[in-house]
Amino acid sequence: xxxxxxxxxxxxxxxxxxxxxxxxxxxxxxxxxxxxxxxxxxxxxxxxxxxxxxxxxxxxxxxxxxxxxxxxxxxxxxxxxxxxxxxxxxxxxxxxxxxxxxxxxxxxxxxxxxxxxxxxxxxxxxxxxxxxxxxxxxxxxxxxxxxxxxxxxxxxxxxxxxxxxxxxxxxxxxxxxxxxxxxxxxxxxxxxxxxxxxxxxxxxxxxxxxxxxxxxxxxxxxxxxxxxxxxxxxxxxxxxxxxxxxxxxxxxxxxxxxxxxxxxxxxxxxxxxxxxxxxxxxxxxxx
Amino acid sequence: xxxxxxxxxxxxxxxxxxxxxxxxxxxxxxxxxxxxxxxxxxxxxxxxxxxxxxxxxxxxxxxxxxxxxxxxxxxxxxxxxxxxxxxxxxxxxxxxxxxxxxxxxxxxxxxxxxxxxxxxxxxxxxxxxxxxxxxxxxxxxxxxxxxxxxxxxxxxxxxxxxxxxxxxxxxxxxxxxxxxxxxxxxxxxxxxxxxxxxxxxxxxxxxxxxxxxxxxxxxxxxxxxxxxxxxxxxxxxxxxxxxxxxxxxxxxxxxxxxxxxxxxxxxxxxxxxxxxxxxxxxxxxxxxxxxxxxxxxxxxxxxxxxxxxxxxxxxxxxxxxxxxxxxxxxxxxxxxxxxxxxxxxxxxxxxxxxxxxxxxxxxxxxxxxxxxxxxxxxxxxxxxxxxxxxxxxxxxxxxxxxxxxxxxxxxxxxxxxxxxxxxxxxxxxxxxxxxxxxxxxxxxxxxxxxxxxxxxxxxxxxxxxxxxxxxxxxxxxxxxxxxxxxxxxxxxxxxxxxxxxxxxxxxxxxxxxxxxxxxxxxxxxxxxxxxxxxxxxxxxxxxxxxxxxxxxxxxxxxxxxxxxxxxxxxxxxxxxxxxxxxxxxxxxxxxxxxxxxxxxxxxxxxxxxxxxxxxxxxxxxxxxxxxxxxxxxxxxxxxxxxxxxxxxxxxxxxxxxxxxxxxxxxxxxxxxxxxxxxxxxxxxxxxxx
Numbered sequence: 001x002x003x004x005x006x007x008x009x010x011x012x013x014x015x016x017x018x019x020x021x022x023x024x025x026x027x028x029x030x031x032x033x034x035x036x037x038x039x040x041x042x043x044x045x046x047x048x049x050x051x052x053x054x055x056x057x058x059x060x061x062x063x064x065x066x067x068x069x070x071x072x073x074x075x076x077x078x079x080x081x082x083x084x085x086x087x088x089x090x091x092x093x094x095x096x097x098x099x100x101x102x103x104x105x106x107x108x109x110x111x112x113x114x115x116x117x118x119x120x121x122x123x124x125x126x127x128x129x130x131x132x133x134x135x136x137x138x139x140x141x142x143x144x145x146x147x148x149x150x151x152x153x154x155x156x157x158x159x160x161x162x163x164x165x166x167x168x169x170x171x172x173x174x175x176x177x178x179x180x181x182x183x184x185x186x187x188x189x190x191x192x193x194x195x196x197x198x199x200x201x202x203x204x205x206x207x208x209x210x211x212x213x214x215x216x217x218x219x220x221x222x223x224x225x226x227x228x229x230x231x232x233x234x235x236x237x238x239x240x241x242x243x244x245x246x247x248x249x250x251x252x253x254x255x256x257x258x259x260x261x262x263x264x265x266x267x268x269x270x271x272x273x274x275x276x277x278x279x280x281x282x283x284x285x286x287x
Numbered sequence: 288x289x290x291x292x293x294x295x296x297x298x299x300x301x302x303x304x305x306x307x308x309x310x311x312x313x314x315x316x317x318x319x320x321x322x323x324x325x326x327x328x329x330x331x332x333x334x335x336x337x338x339x340x341x342x343x344x345x346x347x348x349x350x351x352x353x354x355x356x357x358x359x360x361x362x363x364x365x366x367x368x369x370x371x372x373x374x375x376x377x378x379x380x381x382x383x384x385x386x387x388x389x390x391x392x393x394x395x396x397x398x399x400x401x402x403x404x405x406x407x408x409x410x411x412x413x414x415x416x417x418x419x420x421x422x423x424x425x426x427x428x429x430x431x432x433x434x435x436x437x438x439x440x441x442x443x444x445x446x447x448x449x450x451x452x453x454x455x456x457x458x459x460x461x462x463x464x465x466x467x468x469x470x471x472x473x474x475x476x477x478x479x480x481x482x483x484x485x486x487x488x489x490x491x492x493x494x495x496x497x498x499x500x501x502x503x504x505x506x507x508x509x510x511x512x513x514x515x516x517x518x519x520x521x522x523x524x525x526x527x528x529x530x531x532x533x534x535x536x537x538x539x540x541x542x543x544x545x546x547x548x549x550x551x552x553x554x555x556x557x558x559x560x561x562x563x564x565x566x567x568x569x570x571x572x573x574x575x576x577x578x579x580x581x582x583x584x585x586x587x588x589x590x591x592x593x594x595x596x597x598x599x600x601x602x603x604x605x606x607x608x609x610x611x612x613x614x615x616x617x618x619x620x621x622x623x624x625x626x627x628x629x630x631x632x633x634x635x636x637x638x639x640x641x642x643x644x645x646x647x648x649x650x651x652x653x654x655x656x657x658x659x660x661x662x663x664x665x666x667x668x669x670x671x672x673x674x675x676x677x678x679x680x681x682x683x684x685x686x687x688x689x690x691x692x693x694x695x696x697x698x699x700x701x702x703x704x705x706x707x708x709x710x711x712x713x714x715x716x717x718x719x720x721x722x723x724x725x726x727x728x729x730x731x732x733x734x735x736x737x738x739x740x741x742x743x744x745x746x747x748x749x750x751x752x753x754x755x756x757x758x759x760x761x762x763x764x765x766x767x768x769x770x771x772x773x774x775x776x777x778x779x780x781x782x783x784x785x786x787x788x789x790x791x792x793x794x795x796x797x798x799x800x801x802x803x804x805x806x807x808x809x810x811x812x813x814x815x816x817x818x819x820x821x822x823x824x825x826x827x828x829x830x831x832x833x834x835x836x837x838x839x840x841x842x843x844x845x846x847x848x849x850x851x852x853x854x855x856x857x858x859x860x861x862x863x864x865x866x867x868x869x870x871x872x873x874x875x876x877x878x879x880x881x882x883x884x885x886x887x888x889x890x891x892x893x894x895x896x897x898x899x900x901x902x903x904x905x906x907x908x909x910x911x912x913x914x915x916x917x918x919x920x921x922x923x924x925x926x927x928x929x930x931x932x933x934x935x936x937x938x939x940x941x942x943x944x945x946x947x948x949x950x951x952x953x954x955x956x957x958x959x960x961x962x963x964x965x966x967x968x969x970x971x972x973x974x975x976x
Contacts, residue, residue, distance in 0.1 A: 009707075011856075072927050076930060076931065079935065080867065080934060080935055082629070082859070082863045082867065083863065083930050083935070085859075086859070086860050086863045086926055087926060087927045087930040089859075089860065089923075090922075090925075090926030091923065092923070093920065093922055093926070094923035097919040097923070098920060100916065101917065101920070208853075215707060216707060216711075219703070219704060223703065223704070257718070258722060260714050260718060264708075264710075264712070264714055267707070267708065267711055268711055268712075271696070271697075271700055271704055271708055272699075275699040275700050275701070275704060277704070
């Protein structure tokens with residue numbers, strides 16, 4: 001979403017997500033939820049604390065995103081196209097090292113929270129998985145509504161299409177871009193929170209890889225197309241898990257070692273035949 | 288108007304008033320840095336060591352003949368160039384800027400030359416000294432701007448004094464230059480003599496050097512007279528001259544060459560202003576092309592003889608520093624190659640490391656035992672290393688072929704789709720080399736890769752008809768001796784720069800630039816997009832292949848864990864920070880990014896433990912603090928800072944600078960000059976700003 005508006009590969013996005021996981025961890029620790037002594041039962045008290053954690057993570061990352069935009073991107077808005085890319089790489093490095101200074105350079109475990117599982121036929125599903133899917137769905141629908149139905153969303157789309165024309169129509173471009181970064185970075189923070197529920201640990205370097213995967217999904221689906229990004233995410237997820245099942249007898253070191261090669265291979269193949277992604281519009285070339 | 292005095296010959300030693308002001312201006316401006324270099328840093332040590340090496344070898348730091356010769360040549364070239372430069376500057380200055388201009392020039396010279404020299408000699412480290420001086424210069428520029436604001440001073444617009452020079456006036460320029468150089472050389476000789484006498488009284492000067500001091504005092508002024516002549520000729524060649532046929536009315540002269548003046552008339556305002564900046568006389572001769580040439584001579588001499596000079600300048604640890612510079616060399620080549628793809632053709636490539644990996648493994652697999660392991664062919668270690676030289680090219684060609692292969696699927700992609708696909712290649716190819724460890728030994732790495740060989744008595748295979756090469760000196764190519772690699776990479780860099788320049792100015796290069804500016808317009812103008820883009824990928828990959836083969840041969844070991852996808856970003860940062868499409872910019876960008884990342888930030892910890900350094904106090908305050916922990920943080924901050932400071936790059940290419948300026952100037956008139964230079968209307972027109 002940030003990408004669609006300012007047309008910049010935000011390398012720092014994944015690292016904001018990483019900061020989100022660290023912020024989540026910190027807030028949980030403030031509430032006394034620590035990895036060494038995880039809570040045993042799911043009480044309303046715990047749920048309330050988790051909700052506050054999620055909101056906290058959202059806010060901290062959102063503010064972080066706005067600050068980054070203000071400091072590193074806004075002065076470069078009219079600069080040559082690659083200048084903000086380099087400063088984005090710079091921001092990514094800064095965030096990684098900040099994370100490392102803050103929490104050390106080892107894996108940090110999340111507290112494992114007591115979520116039940118339930119059975120559907122022969123398959124047992126953790127309630128957290130359902131919960132995650134639910135949250136993801138709500139966020140996606142919300143985002144879609146925000147962009148397509150509200151005044152703010154219309155302003156965002158206007159800025160994305162033509163910044164100068166939008167400014168002439170009375171849209172405060174700086175404010176809209178700041179808000180975009182606020183929401184985009186905040187969502188990364190929320191994702192950090194969800195990640196903490198599902199995965200056992202985090203460290204300072206997860207952001208970069210996940211950011212790239214996320215960007216790959218977006219490109220695969222077609223940049224700026226939310227449904228496309230979801231389809232792209234789905235395809236890449238399936239390819240990843242299928243490839244990692246390939247045994248070592250077929251490929252040296254087994255499929256796991258080849259995952260990213262295959263993922264990018266699939267991406268390249270798809271882009272060869274559909275240069276603007278699966279669902280991306282073939283925009284007519286401007287002359 | 289430049290008035291030629293009547294008695295110019297009588298004025299050689301007693302110059303008239305306006306010339307005296309010029310002399311004072313430039314003599315002071317250049318004497319200060321030269322004296323600081325000579326007596327406060329290592330200039331005199333260098334000179335003395337060369338002499339000592341000749342007359343009493345046991346007292347000199349310079350131990351072997353080649354390094355004495357090199358240091359000697361450097362000394363001669365350095366001082367001769369500076370003396371000639373003074374003459375050039377005196378001749379080229381029209382003296383129009385007055386008193387403020389003189390003071391400003393002196394301040395500039397202190398900030399740009401004296402400060403770096405002092406900082407380098409204080410930190411005793413070239414790279415760190417230069418980095419600190421960049422900070423000092425930024426502060427200076429800021430202060431200068433403030434002072435100008437306070438004094439309500441703005442430098443006068445350039446070029447009000449364009450005039451056509453005839454033969455007599457050019458002769459006067461040369462005489463001016465001679466006077467300048469002569470005075471400079473004479474004063475410098477006297478200063479050196481006084482310094483030597485002081486040393487003599489202090490008892491630290493050997494007799495041999497005393498004789499030298501006497502000779503030098505006599506020789507320098509004479510040399511100054513002739514070098515001034517040289518500087519004057521350089522200056523006179525840049526004056527605006529009439530068409531060779533004596534008229535300016537018809538377009539071409541007898542020889543078919545268009546006169547400079549007519550060229551200027553045909554150019555747009557922006558271009559004319561750029562060109563006119565290089566004319567003589569000028570009010571800022573320090574910034575024109577002639578001065579640049581003198582500086583290039585000095586820098587080239589410094590780079591060429593650096594290995595010999597290093598022990599005199601920085602004492603111990605020459606080899607360690609040279610290893611660092613050797614590595615810097617292949618980064619320069621990578622940046623030059625990436626500049627073709629990103630800077631010229633405008634194709635954002637985030638996976639450039641792939642081609643470097645290909646080049647590296649080409650030589651690693653062929654030039655080591657691994658070749659026997661894979662193919663079963665037993666190779667003779669006496670002969671096999673010779674293959675390095677052809678493989679340097681073959682490796683590059685292989686990389687270029689892969690460039691075409693990987694470029695082909697991306698032809699239809701644009702902008703960031705292209706970026707992500709190239710990023711993918713940057714991920715896939717190193718992964719292949721890592722996972723196919725049956726052949727490449729993966730992360731544990733191939734070791735024992737052959738170093739290159741050059742012909743000499745002991746390295747030649749016993750083939751009779753090759754014996755004629757046995758007179759060549761043997762060169763130690765092992766990893767412990769970085770000097771040959773320094774010269775190897777220097778030669779490769781020079782070739783690469785040459786290739787880059789020729790490519791840029793070729794038909795293909797213009798096609799690339801056209802594609803960068805507007806793909807559709809380019810293809811409508813008959814440019815074959817497929818061919819041009821594939822050539823761009825191939826040319827970029829070719830350079831990466833050379834860099835890779837060099838890297839493998841120099842290091843002797845290659846492991847897949849040496850390469851990261853993120854390396855591509857570092858290469859890209861070099862190109863963007865230097866200035867997209869600008870060759871000097873890219874060179875500077877590579878040097879700056881590499882120095883920051885590898886030579887400065889990586890060494891902060893060891894610097895901080897040294898009591899004499901500027902970080903020592905900091906380390907004492909926070910003993911548990913480790914600079915390694917914040918290395919990337921500092922690097923990231925610096926990247927952001929440089930981009931905020933100069934978004935278009937440190938030395939933007941002339942074309943790009945013109946584009947940027949054009950925006951500001953569009954309101955003003957852009958087009959051919961209506962008035963010819965020299966006509967009364969020209970000055971008004973050129974000062975559109």
